[in-house]
Amino acid sequence: MEDKSGVKKPKIECVNISKFFGEGQEKIHVLDTIDLAVKENEFIVVLGPGQSGKSTLLKIIAGLYKPSTGKAYLDGKELTHPGPDRGIVFQRYTLFPWKTVMGNVEMGPKLRGVPRKERRGLASRYIDLVGLKGFEKAYPHQLSGGMKQRVGIARAYVNNPKVMLLDEPFGQLDAQTRYFMEEETVRIWETEKRTVIFVTNNIEEAVYLGDRIAVLEGKMPGKLKKIYDVNLPRPRDYTDPAFLELRHTITEETELTL
Amino acid sequence: MSDKQSAGSKIILKVLPYLSLLSVLAIWELVVDTGVVPNTLLATPIQVIELFFYKLTHADPDGSVLLIHALTSIGEALTGYVLALAIGIPLGLLMGWFVVAEGLARPIFEMIRPIPPVAWIPLAIFWFGIGLTGKAFIIWASGMVPCVINSFVGVRMTNPVYIRMARTYGASDWEIFRKICIPSALPMVFGGLQVALAASWTALVAAELIAADTGLGFLITMGRRLLMPDMIVLGMLMVGLTGVIIGVIIDRVEKRLVAGVRR
Ligand SMILES: Nc1ncnc2c1ncn2[C@@H]1O[C@H](COP(=O)(O)OP(=O)(O)O)[C@@H](O)[C@H]1O
Ligand SMILES: [Mg+2]
Numbered sequence: 001m002e003d004k005s006g007v008k009k010p011k012i013e014c015v016n017i018s019k020f021f022g023e024g025q026e027k028i029h030v031l032d033t034i035d036l037a038v039k040e041n042e043f044i045v046v047l048g049p050g051q052s053g054k055s056t057l058l059k060i061i062a063g064l065y066k067p068s069t070g071k072a073y074l075d076g077k078e079l080t081h082p083g084p085d086r087g088i089v090f091q092r093y094t095l096f097p098w099k100t101v102m103g104n105v106e107m108g109p110k111l112r113g114v115p116r117k118e119r120r121g122l123a124s125r126y127i128d129l130v131g132l133k134g135f136e137k138a139y140p141h142q143l144s145g146g147m148k149q150r151v152g153i154a155r156a157y158v159n160n161p162k163v164m165l166l167d168e169p170f171g172q173l174d175a176q177t178r179y180f181m182e183e184e185t186v187r188i189w190e191t192e193k194r195t196v197i198f199v200t201n202n203i204e205e206a207v208y209l210g211d212r213i214a215v216l217e218g219k220m221p222g223k224l225k226k227i228y229d230v231n232l233p234r235p236r237d238y239t240d241p242a243f244l245e246l247r248h249t250i251t252e253e254t255e256l257t258l
Numbered sequence: 259m260s261d262k263q264s265a266g267s268k269i270i271l272k273v274l275p276y277l278s279l280l281s282v283l284a285i286w287e288l289v290v291d292t293g294v295v296p297n298t299l300l301a302t303p304i305q306v307i308e309l310f311f312y313k314l315t316h317a318d319p320d321g322s323v324l325l326i327h328a329l330t331s332i333g334e335a336l337t338g339y340v341l342a343l344a345i346g347i348p349l350g351l352l353m354g355w356f357v358v359a360e361g362l363a364r365p366i367f368e369m370i371r372p373i374p375p376v377a378w379i380p381l382a383i384f385w386f387g388i389g390l391t392g393k394a395f396i397i398w399a400s401g402m403v404p405c406v407i408n409s410f411v412g413v414r415m416t417n418p419v420y421i422r423m424a425r426t427y428g429a430s431d432w433e434i435f436r437k438i439c440i441p442s443a444l445p446m447v448f449g450g451l452q453v454a455l456a457a458s459w460t461a462l463v464a465a466e467l468i469a470a471d472t473g474l475g476f477l478i479t480m481g482r483r484l485l486m487p488d489m490i491v492l493g494m495l496m497v498g499l500t501g502v503i504i505g506v507i508i509d510r511v512e513k514r515l516v517a518g519v520r521r
Contacts, residue, residue, distance in 0.1 A: 062426055063426075064422055064425065064426070082422075082425040082426040082427075082428065083426070083428050084426070084427055084428045086426065087426070088423070088426045090419060090422075090423070092419060094417075094419045094420060094422075094423050096420060096423075096438070096441070096442075097442075098441045098442065098444070107424075107427065107437070108427040110437075111424070111427045111428065111429045111433055111437065112427070112428065159427065
């Protein structure tokens with residue numbers, strides 16, 4: 001979207017967002033005056049340690065939580081409710097256990113009233129995209145952790161969202177699978193360009209994936225500390241000196257360790 | 259434990275139950291035959307078996323052949339049970355998800371819940387007589403409670419993450435109820451069905467003992483009135499056997515239904 005001056009407007013914009021939970025004595029301050037603008041088709045990583053409010057920020061953008069102050073916008077429209085224009089992949093596995101892979105992926109279109117034949121076609125396309133062709137009839141308990149998150153990605157994509165929100169999707173995977181899934185994430189994103197907000201506590205993952213990395217400060221409340229531009233060509237190499245240097249810089253400048 | 263031993267214990271577990279059953283029957287037969295327990299108080303297993311075959315084809319002395327007694331009880335039980343499911347499950351599910359439903363139904367439900375189902379028997383006979391309607395009412399009252407509770411709890415226990423996921427799809431409250439809460443509550447509802455069946459069957463037999471003119475409970479009562487200990491035991495065994503058979507059939511039907519609803 002461009003205004004008259006030809007400057008690109010942000011796809012997602014967070015303005016002055018703060019979030020408190022609880023009341024009185026119990027009240028906790030989780031996010032403090034977050035300002036963040038994400039460009040169309042940009043892959044932005046929100047990096048921060050546990051408890052820094054990453055999931056909370058993502059849920060505010062998803063419309064699942066209301067910010068205590070400030071606002072979040074999508075294409076200039078305030079975000080107040082969840083909707084299919086934002087696809088989410090949650091931190092924990094959240095596939096419906098009573099549905100097959102196909103059943104899980106086609107649930108979104110089904111709820112929007114897309115006719116059976118059409119939604120099956122759509123679902124198949126995204127099941128293929130995430131590399132799960134042949135597993136349509138499998139149930140979640142028959143899948144490995146990595147495969148479950150692939151289904152998670154497929155069922156977020158299938159609604160044709162403008163924005164993909166991923167909350168530490170690979171946090172529970174072993175290192176090997178994780179590297180592979182990071183590669184896959186980039187491949188999928190390059191095939192189907194979307195605005196992506198990807199949350200992680202892993203610096204290496206952030207540098208591998210992000211066009212930019214927004215660092216949330218560790219101690220509560222979470223505050224946006226700095227945004228790094230990652231000007232490395234893709235596909236990136238974890239052992240490339242420039243990669244390692246950026247990784248080192250971020251490690252030095254934040255309390256994060258890895 | 260070594261494999262050899264566990265193979266041995268498998269054989270033991272296959273043989274011993276029969277042995278145990280046979281010895282109980284033998285001792286039972288013996289204590290009555292030798293007069294340790296008088297035959298007027300306890301029938302021998304052979305007498306019970308003889309009566310079983312006699313009652314298959316003869317309506318006397320109690321008025322109906324065995325099959326009619328069994329079918330009457332089954333018919334009454336299923337009528338009340340199906341009513342309990344048809345009303346209890348939707349009610350419990352709705353109460354679990356919709357605040358209005360919970361607010362309206364909860365006080366009434368909590369008032370009725372502590373009354374043991376058998377306590378309804380006199381009132382039911384008073385209102386509906388000793389026929390099918392009265393029995394169905396009693397069974398309905400006893401089966402309702404576990405149906406409502408389990409359906410309610412099942413919906414309440416729906417993983418909030420699933421609900422959140424559906425919300426991000428833009429699903430309405432009603433859609434979330436239908437597509438998320440109900441399927442995820444099913445195993446819990448399912449558990450309630452067997453509990454409800456056991457409660458229903460117990461209440462039915464109790465009701466038939468008190469007031470009936472056919473049915474397995476009535477058969478037991480008639481055995482007592484006619485001083486026929488073999489008929490009492492036959493009635494008891496038939497109650498147990500029929501209960502098990504209904505349980506198995508319902509289990510099959512439920513599994514079909516669950517598969518259907520979840521799809
Ligand atoms: N719904 C909620 N109610 C109360 N406290 C919450 C809620 N969601 C998150 N929090 C609190 O906010 C803090 C940050 O949580 P979260 O956003 O999950 O951090 P992160 O994802 O970075 O680990 C935690 O202390 C957590 O307990
Ligand atoms: Mg989190």
